[in-house]
Amino acid sequence: MGLRVGIVGVNFGVMLGLAALLGLEVFGQLAALWGAALVAGTLVSLGGPVILLRVLTDGRGLRAIDILKVAVLYPGALALIVWSGAALIWPDMPWLAILGVGFCVNLLGCLGSVMRALGSVHASMALRDAGPQVGLGLAALATPTAGVAGVLLLCAAVLLLFALGSLFWVAPRMFGTQVLACTYRPYLSLSLWATSVTGMVVAQIDLILGGAVISGEALGVYALLRRIANLVALPVSVATWVSGPAVSAANGAGDMTALARASAHSSQIAMLPGLVLFGGALLALPVLPFVFPQTAGAVPGMIFVVLLLGALGQVVLASSFTVATLCGLPRFAVAARLLMTGLYLGWFAWWGAELTALANALGYAGALSLGGLALWWAVRRKLGIDTSATVLRRAKEGQWKTS
Numbered sequence: 001m002g003l004r005v006g007i008v009g010v011n012f013g014v015m016l017g018l019a020a021l022l023g024l025e026v027f028g029q030l031a032a033l034w035g036a037a038l039v040a041g042t043l044v045s046l047g048g049p050v051i052l053l054r055v056l057t058d059g060r061g062l063r064a065i066d067i068l069k070v071a072v073l074y075p076g077a078l079a080l081i082v083w084s085g086a087a088l089i090w091p092d093m094p095w096l097a098i099l100g101v102g103f104c105v106n107l108l109g110c111l112g113s114v115m116r117a118l119g120s121v122h123a124s125m126a127l128r129d130a131g132p133q134v135g136l137g138l139a140a141l142a143t144p145t146a147g148v149a150g151v152l153l154l155c156a157a158v159l160l161l162f163a164l165g166s167l168f169w170v171a172p173r174m175f176g177t178q179v180l181a182c183t184y185r186p187y188l189s190l191s192l193w194a195t196s197v198t199g200m201v202v203a204q205i206d207l208i209l210g211g212a213v214i215s216g217e218a219l220g221v222y223a224l225l226r227r228i229a230n231l232v233a234l235p236v237s238v239a240t241w242v243s244g245p246a247v248s249a250a251n252g253a254g255d256m257t258a259l260a261r262a263s264a265h266s267s268q269i270a271m272l273p274g275l276v277l278f279g280g281a282l283l284a285l286p287v288l289p290f291v292f293p294q295t296a297g298a299v300p301g302m303i304f305v306v307l308l309l310g311a312l313g314q315v316v317l318a319s320s321f322t323v324a325t326l327c328g329l330p331r332f333a334v335a336a337r338l339l340m341t342g343l344y345l346g347w348f349a350w351w352g353a354e355l356t357a358l359a360n361a362l363g364y365a366g367a368l369s370l371g372g373l374a375l376w377w378a379v380r381r382k383l384g385i386d387t388s389a390t391v392l393r394r395a396k397e398g399q400w401k402t403s
Contacts, residue, residue, distance in 0.1 A: 007130040042197050057116070082095075097148075107160075111124075115170060233315055243269070278311070299357070309369075
């Protein structure tokens with residue numbers, strides 16, 4: 001948890017630095033294109049990071065050539081195909097920068113999954129979660145006047161250097177472990193790919209679509225407030241990263257009691273820190289008019305409260321997506337995220353050009369909360385496991401109930 005707090009602190013510092021260095025208007029444009037790059041990277045990934053985490057931790061491993069295909073060859077080929085088509089359809093967009101960053105971010109995610117399978121909790125988390133933001137910050141420092149596309153292109157080069165350095169750590173440690181297999185096994189999964197794509201779309205859709213109608217400066221303010229609110233949900237990523245192998249192993253063994261225990265442990269990791277962060281964030285409300293004097297008044301505070309409540313909802317349902325994704329129910333995770341996307345798109349279409357930052361926050365937080373509740377209900381009916389934090393109230397002397 002301490003490492004995760006440090007990573008989030010670094011990422012948050014990078015975002016604040018970017019806003020101060022580039023200005024809120026350019027920062028808002030960068031936030032929208034960065035979101036597009038993350039979505040593009042997940043689109044060409046074929047679900048690589050999630051696939052590798054699942055197949056490399058179940059005891060059977062994967063051939064080295066197949067790991068190379070998942071992490072590099074397939075995403076690279078898809079990126080080239082998407083680039084050639086998108087450049088013809090929408091030539092004004094900096095597709096080379098967007099897809100370059102997306103490919104490299106996905107590569108770091110794949111390497112992080114391999115490192116996690118090799119037993120490295122800390123280095124893998126730092127690479128996957130801090131590497132992209134640090135690379136973006138370094139690129140902006142080196143070329144602050146190069147424009148958004150120039151910053152993204154240099155960021156892709158920096159991330160590629162990070163990936164090469166990580167490869168030197170990973171390669172010699174793989175041999176002689178259960179990570180590497182000698183025979184082929186099926187590993188591609190359309191459902192896991194769809195889960196990854198829909199998850200990234202949900203994570204970035206409010207910035208991408210909001211940027212189409214909200215001014216760059218207003219979007220910059222919104223992006224900063226969302227970044228702060230997301231601090232409340234940071235224990236969720238810790239819980240997912242720590243409990244993922246245990247959830248996968250329990251599912252592979254068909255041990256529902258162990259699966260319920262792993263799910264409850266995930267909620268236990270996330271809930272108390274999430275509540276503490278939520279309470280601490282509320283204390284910042286009186287400061288917002290001074291931080292954002294150009295939008296002083298109730299609106300920044302209302303936006304912040306809405307986003308905080310949405311983040312707290314993610315904490316309460318911390319293990320739902322982990323259990324669904326790793327336990328043979330990725331279609332439910334995909335359906336939940338499609339529901340979130342559909343709800344937000346409906347909200348966006350209803351507001352149209354009149355969408356404000358506050359309306360954007362309401363639609364986004366509401367869509368995430370309703371979709372999360374739908375997935376919790378589906379997983380409980382299918383597996384008989386309560387993936388919400390309410391299960392902690394029923395734990396007695398270390399005994400975990402499954403329903």
